[in-house]
Amino acid sequence: MLLSFRKQITFSRISLVVFLTGIGIFMLLPIIFLFNNAFKPLNELFLFPPRIFVQHPTMYNFEQLFLHTSAGVVPFTRYLFNSVFIALITTFSVLIVSTMAGYVLSKHRFHFKAFIMGAILIALMFTPETVAIPRYLIVSGLGLKNSYLAHILPFLASPVAVFLMKQFIDQIPTPLIEAAKLDGATDMYIFIRIIIPLTSPAVATAAIITFQTVYMDVEGSTLYMTKETMKTLAYYVEAMTLNIPGVAQISIASSIGLLMFLPNLIIFLLFQRKMIQTMLHSGVK
Amino acid sequence: MGNVAFNHVFKYYKGEVDPSVNDFHLDIADGEFLIMVGPSGCGKSSTLRMLAGLEEVSEGDIYIDGKLMNYVSPKNRDIAMVFQNYALYPNLTVYENMALGLQLHKVAKSEIELRVNRTAKMLEIAHFLTKKPNQLSGGQKQRVALGRALVREPQVFLMDEPLSNLDAKLRTQTRLEISKLHKELRTTMVYVTHDQTEAMTMGTRIVVMKDGRIQQVAPPQKLYDEPRNLFVAGFIGTPQMNFLHGTIVSEDDKYYFRSKRLELRIPEAYIPLINSTHNALRNVVMGIRPEYVSCEAWALENYPEWSVSAIVHMREPLGSNTYLYAKLGEENLISRAEAHTLIEPGDSVKFALRLDKAHFFDRDSGLSLTSLGE
Numbered sequence: 262m263l264l265s266f267r268k269q270i271t272f273s274r275i276s277l278v279v280f281l282t283g284i285g286i287f288m289l290l291p292i293i294f295l296f297n298n299a300f301k302p303l304n305e306l307f308l309f310p311p312r313i314f315v316q317h318p319t320m321y322n323f324e325q326l327f328l329h330t331s332a333g334v335v336p337f338t339r340y341l342f343n344s345v346f347i348a349l350i351t352t353f354s355v356l357i358v359s360t361m362a363g364y365v366l367s368k369h370r371f372h373f374k375a376f377i378m379g380a381i382l383i384a385l386m387f388t389p390e391t392v393a394i395p396r397y398l399i400v401s402g403l404g405l406k407n408s409y410l411a412h413i414l415p416f417l418a419s420p421v422a423v424f425l426m427k428q429f430i431d432q433i434p435t436p437l438i439e440a441a442k443l444d445g446a447t448d449m450y451i452f453i454r455i456i457i458p459l460t461s462p463a464v465a466t467a468a469i470i471t472f473q474t475v476y477m478d479v480e481g482s483t484l485y486m487t488k489e490t491m492k493t494l495a496y497y498v499e500a501m502t503l504n505i506p507g508v509a510q511i512s513i514a515s516s517i518g519l520l521m522f523l524p525n526l527i528i529f530l531l532f533q534r535k536m537i538q539t540m541l542h543s544g545v546k
Numbered sequence: 547m548g549n550v551a552f553n554h555v556f557k558y559y560k561g562e563v564d565p566s567v568n569d570f571h572l573d574i575a576d577g578e579f580l581i582m583v584g585p586s587g588c589g590k591s592s593t594l595r596m597l598a599g600l601e602e603v604s605e606g607d608i609y610i611d612g613k614l615m616n617y618v619s620p621k622n623r624d625i626a627m628v629f630q631n632y633a634l635y636p637n638l639t640v641y642e643n644m645a646l647g648l649q650l651h652k653v654a655k656s657e658i659e660l661r662v663n664r665t666a667k668m669l670e671i672a673h674f675l676t677k678k679p680n681q682l683s684g685g686q687k688q689r690v691a692l693g694r695a696l697v698r699e700p701q702v703f704l705m706d707e708p709l710s711n712l713d714a715k716l717r718t719q720t721r722l723e724i725s726k727l728h729k730e731l732r733t734t735m736v737y738v739t740h741d742q743t744e745a746m747t748m749g750t751r752i753v754v755m756k757d758g759r760i761q762q763v764a765p766p767q768k769l770y771d772e773p774r775n776l777f778v779a780g781f782i783g784t785p786q787m788n789f790l791h792g793t794i795v796s797e798d799d800k801y802y803f804r805s806k807r808l809e810l811r812i813p814e815a816y817i818p819l820i821n822s823t824h825n826a827l828r829n830v831v832m833g834i835r836p837e838y839v840s841c842e843a844w845a846l847e848n849y850p851e852w853s854v855s856a857i858v859h860m861r862e863p864l865g866s867n868t869y870l871y872a873k874l875g876e877e878n879l880i881s882r883a884e885a886h887t888l889i890e891p892g893d894s895v896k897f898a899l900r901l902d903k904a905h906f907f908d909r910d911s912g913l914s915l916t917s918l919g920e
Contacts (some may be wrong), residue, residue, distance in 0.1 A: 436633035439600050444647035444698075445621035458637035 292522075299323075299519035306511050322516035325509055329501065335489045337497075344494035345524075347412045348476045355419050355471045356464055363426025364456050368438055378427075384420040389480065400485050411485040412493070416475055422467040429463035430456060465535035472528050477521075495521070547611060548701035548734035550574040550597065555606035557592050557758075565604070566592045568758035577732045579725075581749035583739055584781070589758035590738045591706055597736065598627050598704050611701060621650070626695035627704040630711060632687045634679040634694070640666075641675040644694045651698075658697075665697045685716045692724070696731075703735040709744065721748060742782050746770070754778050772905075776912040779833045779905060785869055785880045788839060790832045791909065794820065803832055803901070807875050810852050813902045820906060820915050829909040836869060838900035839881035841889065845898040852899045854879075859891055872897070 293313060298306070300318040330337035365371075366378060396415055405411040433456065441451045457464070482496035498521055502514040529536075551574070557567035567589040574580050582590040595601040597608055599620035608615045615623055626647070634643050641662060648658045666672040669689045679687055688708060695703055708724075709717045725748050728735055739745055745752050746766045754761040754769065754777070762774040773779035779787045792805030794812065801812040801820070812820070840846075846853055856872035856879050868887050872879045872895065881897055889895055906915045 434631060434633065436629040436631060437635065439598075439620075440627065440629060440633040440694075441635070441646075442600070443598060443620045443625065443627050444694075445650035446646070450650070455635055455637070 295518055295522055298515040301515065303508060303512060306515060307508075322512045325512045326516045326520075329505065329509070329513060335492075339490055340492065340494040340497040343412075343490075343492065344476060347409060347481075347493060348472050348524075350409070351413045351416045351475045352468055352471045354413065354417055355422050356467060358417055359419060359422035359426045359467055360457065360460065360464065361452065362423045363430050363460075364452055366423070366427045367430040368433075368435065381420045381423055384418075385424060393480065393484065397484050406485050407488045407491050409491075412475075412481045412491075415481065416471065416478075419467075419471060422471060425463055425467055425470075426460065429460050433459050462535040465532035469528055469532050469536055473525055476524060547576045549576045549611060550702060550734060550736070551607075551609040551612075552593075552597075553607040553609070555593070555596065555608060556604045557589070557596060557601065558604040564758070566758050567596070570606070570758075570760060572753065572760065572763060574734060574736065576734055579728045579735045579737065579748060579750045580753065581737045581739060581745040581751070582753045582755060583742055583745040584755035584761075586740055588755040590740075590753075590755050592758075593755075594627075594704055594706055594736060594738045597702075598625060599623055624701045625704055626698040626700040626702075627706065628688075628691050628695050628708045630707040632679070632691040632711070634687060634690055636679050639676050639678055640671065640682070640690050640693075643679065643690060644675075644697050647694065647698050661697045661699070662693075665693045669693045669696070684712055685720065688712060688720060692727075696727070701734065703733055705735065705737045707739055708737075709739070710741070717744075724748060742784070746782070754781060756781075772914070773833075774914055776831060776833070776907045776914075779907070779914070783835060785836055787833045787835050787905075788877075788879050790834070790874070790877055790879075791829070792832060793829055794906070803830070803906075805875075805877075808854055810854075810899065810901055812906075815902070816906065816916050830915065831907045831909050831912075832901075833905040833907060834899055834901075834903065836880040836882040838903040839879060839897050840900070841870070841881060841883055841887075841895050841897050845900070846896055849898040849900060852901050853896050854899060855894055855896050858889055858893050858895055861887075861889065861891060870895070 290313070297313060297315040299322055300320070301315045302317055302319045302321055305312065305316060327337070366374065366381075400406060400411045400415070405414065437455060438451055441455055446454070477495050478493070479496045479499050482492040486492050486496075498517050502510060502517070505513060552570050552572045555567060555570040556565045558565050570589075570593055582593060584590050592601060596603050597610075597615075599615070599618065603616050610623060610625070634640075635646065638646065644662045644665065645658050648661065653661075662675070663672065666675055669692060671686065671689050671693055674682065674686065679690065682690065688711070691708070705724075709720055712720060721744060724737075728748075737744075737748065746769075749766055751763060751765055752769050753763050756777050762769060762778045764772070764774075769778065769782055773782065773787075776789070780789070790803075790805060790808070792803050792808065795802050795804050801817055803810045803812055854874060856874045858870050858872045860871040862869040862871065863885065865885065867885050868883050870881045870883050870887070870889060872881065879897065883889065904916075907913065908915055
């Protein structure tokens with residue numbers, strides 16, 4: 262009886278592990294494909310049926326990429342600088358805004374709190390495309406076109422980040438903050454010394470989400486930027502993969518795909534442990 | 547120094563019609579160990595939080611050391627609070643936890659070190675000053691939380707159910723330690739609990755609250771001996787006081803407590819008291835503590851006129867003595883018997899009710915007719 266019971270458990274465990282491993286590999290496939298594709302020679306890129314793994318790795322695709330970028334009006338590094346600069350500044354600012362807003366929304370009592378929370382929730386439901394036109398009108402009305410602010414400001418009030426922070430800070434017991442108040446701490450002190458250290462997993466998550474969104478964004482460059490020097494790498498990549506004719510397009514696309522992916526991967530690897538903690542604790546799944 | 551005064555304090559929460567704290571009026575002397583006790587939702591925590599400055603006072607005034615505190619921020623009230631769930635900063639070490647309040651009050655570094663180390667030694671937490679709170683057990687955390695309050699050397703200590711997260715043994719131990727601390731420090735302490743044992747053992751004075759109102763304020767023994775109303779009588783003491791419903795009748799200048807099954811003569815000493823609280827002949831509840839319901843021979847011999855028969859339906863041995871749960875018609879009767887009593891469930895037993903130790907309450911108002919506690 263006991264034996265059969267134990268057998269059952271091992272069987273279900275094994276099938277679970279096999280099942281999850283299968284799913285894991287399946288989800289890894291695009292990434293494996295991306296890495297292999299970047300190093301495939303042309304004949305392998307056009308192979309049918311396509312292969313996942315590269316047979317004869319080559320740097321040809323990267324050569325093509327740099328050849329094309331060096332022929333452009335604006336150097337490749339300018340796009341890279343724009344992207345990195347914008348992504349870093351935006352991520353940093355979003356974190357400041359969202360942690361502060363989250364703290365106030367979670368632990369303070371004030372008028373119209375429910376209304377503000379409701380507005381944030383509603384804002385969560387809009388896709389960026391639906392607000393593209395009003396956003397454009399605001400940016401151009403403020404005279405921000407062709408400036409870094411036009412890249413940064415639209416992302417600053419991120420409802421996702423604020424909501425995430427609020428949910429996470431909700432779990433910090435209120436007596437902790439009350440104890441600090443009795444100890445004589447100011448709100449700013451409580452925020453920096455107590456709230457921020459305790460919300461570091463959520464901060465990491467918000468950092469990853471924001472960085473990815475901003476880094477991959479092309480809307481800012483397409484809508485608000487007329488000067489080529491103010492556009493971002495994501496825009497450049499898109500433009501290039503769409504506009505370059507012939508076989509070079511596929512070649513460049515495969516190499517640039519990897520290049521675009523790397524910063525995301527690095528950011529994720531840096532913060533992943535904290536991020537998984539957030540997923541486990543905050544009910545955001 | 548650390549005297550506290552509540553002047554007709556009310557607390558209304560948003561969206562609630564009835565006040566959570568209703569006309570709380572009390573003076574707490576310097577050095578007193580005041581305990582606020584009551585069932586959950588009786589307003590005791592709200593009162594404490596108003597004193598701490600964590601809640602606004604809706605109406606009335608609170609004074610600490612003679613100074614009006616209503617609009618003073620918590621940090622300037624010179625108080626320290628111990629919370630139920632410890633509320634230790636998880637990202638700081640024990641030392642940093644204890645030192646934080648002093649740092650924020652700009653105490654010199656050498657002084658902080660001195661005070662933290664001295665307190666740590668007193669509470670026997672010196673050997674884990676460098677640990678983080680999540681490495682500590684519940685009891686240790688509670689000590690640290692106490693220590694954090696102690697190093698501040700405030701005028702008033704506030705404690706909000708500090709022992710309710712500890713297990714039974716640790717709770718008894720910590721209870722004694724807090725009492726000892728109070729004896730040493732002689733600082734005013736206001737302590738909130740729902741546990742009447744804690745209240746009885748620790749306090750110099752107890753405030754019993756219910757539905758936001760003070761029911762009675764008295765030293766522990768007086769509270770036990772002279773409960774002012776039915777609620778206090780039932781709330782203080784385990785097992786609960788026995789309540790028997792009946793009427794008071796007079797025959798030939800003698801007064802009797804009469805119910806369906808009983809007719810017991812009321813001792814002479816009570817009669818003027820019962821008479822003085824206007825109409826004498828009325829519906830009453832007689833309250834009698836289990837220790838004054840006895841089935842022992844000497845009691846039955848001495849008080850034959852107060853003996854009743856009841857059927858025991860349960861026995862609860864506690865080691866030191868045994869409680870017998872009996873049925874007297876529809877009403878329950880609990881008696882404290884000696885530990886090795888031979889009485890078994892199902893037995894019909896004669897009990898002597900010590901009416902000379904009983905309390906009489908008005909059935910409608912619940913107020914005591916026999917004890918005139920404040």
